[in-house]
Amino acid sequence: MNKLGLYIHIPFCRQKCRYCAFYSSRPRPQDISRYVKAVVRQLDSYDEDLQDYHIDTVYFGGGTPSLLSEGDMAQLMDAIRRYPLSEHAEITCECNPDSATENKLLSYASLGINRISIGMQSGQQDELRALGRLHTHEKTAACVAACKQAGIENISLDLLLSIPHQTPDSLMDSLQKAVDLHPAHLSVYGLKIEEKTPFFLDPPPMPDEDTEWEAYQNTFAFLESMGYNQYEISNAAKPGFESRHNNKYWKRDETLGLGPAAHSFFKGRRFYQEADTAAFMQGNKNIVQEPPLTARDILEETVMLGLRLKEGVDVTPLSPSPQTISFLEQLEKEAYCTYHKGVLSLTRKGFFLSNTIITSLLNLI
Numbered sequence: 216m217n218k219l220g221l222y223i224h225i226p227f228c229r230q231k232c233r234y235c236a237f238y239s240s241r242p243r244p245q246d247i248s249r250y251v252k253a254v255v256r257q258l259d260s261y262d263e264d265l266q267d268y269h270i271d272t273v274y275f276g277g278g279t280p281s282l283l284s285e286g287d288m289a290q291l292m293d294a295i296r297r298y299p300l301s302e303h304a305e306i307t308c309e310c311n312p313d314s315a316t317e318n319k320l321l322s323y324a325s326l327g328i329n330r331i332s333i334g335m336q337s338g339q340q341d342e343l344r345a346l347g348r349l350h351t352h353e354k355t356a357a358c359v360a361a362c363k364q365a366g367i368e369n370i371s372l373d374l375l376l377s378i379p380h381q382t383p384d385s386l387m388d389s390l391q392k393a394v395d396l397h398p399a400h401l402s403v404y405g406l407k408i409e410e411k412t413p414f415f416l417d418p419p420p421m422p423d424e425d426t427e428w429e430a431y432q433n434t435f436a437f438l439e440s441m442g443y444n445q446y447e448i449s450n451a452a453k454p455g456f457e458s459r460h461n462n463k464y465w466k467r468d469e470t471l472g473l474g475p476a477a478h479s480f481f482k483g484r485r486f487y488q489e490a491d492t493a494a495f496m497q498g499n500k501n502i503v504q505e506p507p508l509t510a511r512d513i514l515e516e517t518v519m520l521g522l523r524l525k526e527g528v529d530v531t532p533l534s535p536s537p538q539t540i541s542f543l544e545q546l547e548k549e550a551y552c553t554y555h556k557g558v559l560s561l562t563r564k565g566f567f568l569s570n571t572i573i574t575s576l577l578n579l580i
């Protein structure tokens with residue numbers, strides 16, 4: 216049977232963070248329970264297709280999935296369990312420290328959720344405030360403790376680089392605070408100013424590229440010294456705790472997304488649900504099919520996604536031309552990659568410049 220990753224988007228947040236371009240809005244009373252019913256309807260609409268699959272990862276992302284009450288989450292998990300769900304499935308829920316209460320986490324754990332990804336972002340109050348986050352570091356620490364109390368040890372923390380007011384010292388302090396909470400996994404992303412966000416209209420001062428590189432390099436060198444392996448551009452984990460669900464995206468495995476703005480790669484096609492929560496709750500399908508993938512699309516996806524991973528990509532099937540090989544050898548000489556027995560993998564320095572490197576490489580093949 217084929218394996219499948221199920222993604223469920225929860226498009227609600229208490230308040231919009233100043234940098235956030237994810238699809239979410241503040242829910243009105245009753246929105247969440249109506250929304251949960253719409254997700255169950257959408258899942259059931261795939262009833263026949265799902266019989267060919269074994270769901271081995273589930274990911275509740277957002278938005279803020281931890282706004283779901285115990286009862287709402289139970290409805291979703293009951294619906295998912297009507298389909299073939301692997302006994303050892305990785306079931307992740309993104310949580311915000313301000314809404315993931317002890318009782319909720321206990322209940323989520325009893326429903327089978329076994330991985331929690333917490334939006335810590337920073338350990339500094341002034342930085343959290345500048346981002347428009349509602350929580351404090353004490354809340355993050357309490358959330359981690361509540362997960363452990365509920366028996367969930369597979370905890371991931373999200374952190375941000377290039378936050379307004381962040382200095383090399385405050386970054387190291389945040390990283391130390393994060394590591395002191397003993398998460399199994401950390402995701403560290405560079406802040407980007409995205410269109411249609413408050414930061415886009417009123418941009419904060421941003422560091423130059425050298426400062427960004429220093430922060431990126433120091434972050435992952437520190438995490439490595441603490442026993443976390445950087446297995447992807449922005450992710451590091453203790454051995455065996457790499458995100459199984461996100462690995463599906465990087466390896467082009469099949470995933471089915473439910474809810475507005477959720478993307479799918481299912482039965483050879485890419486498609487997504489239009490970002491319109493009201494229409495979704497009314498039962499409008501609004502699925503947008505991407506054009507069928509050509510051989511070239513598949514090649515580009517394989518290279519672009521595979522090079523995000525430290526293990527890299529086998530480029531032998533691309534039959535690299537002498538020009539491509541000399542480009543790769545030059546990159547290797549400058550320590551941007553390793554290229555060995557046809558497998559190309561980026562170094563940390565290469566990860567930092569991955570967009571430029573991948574674009575140049577794709578122009579050559």
Ligand code: SF4
Pocket residue numbers: 227228230231232235236237239277278279311334
């Ligand atoms: S909580 Fe997360 S999804 Fe919601 S606005 Fe903030 S960053 Fe965006």
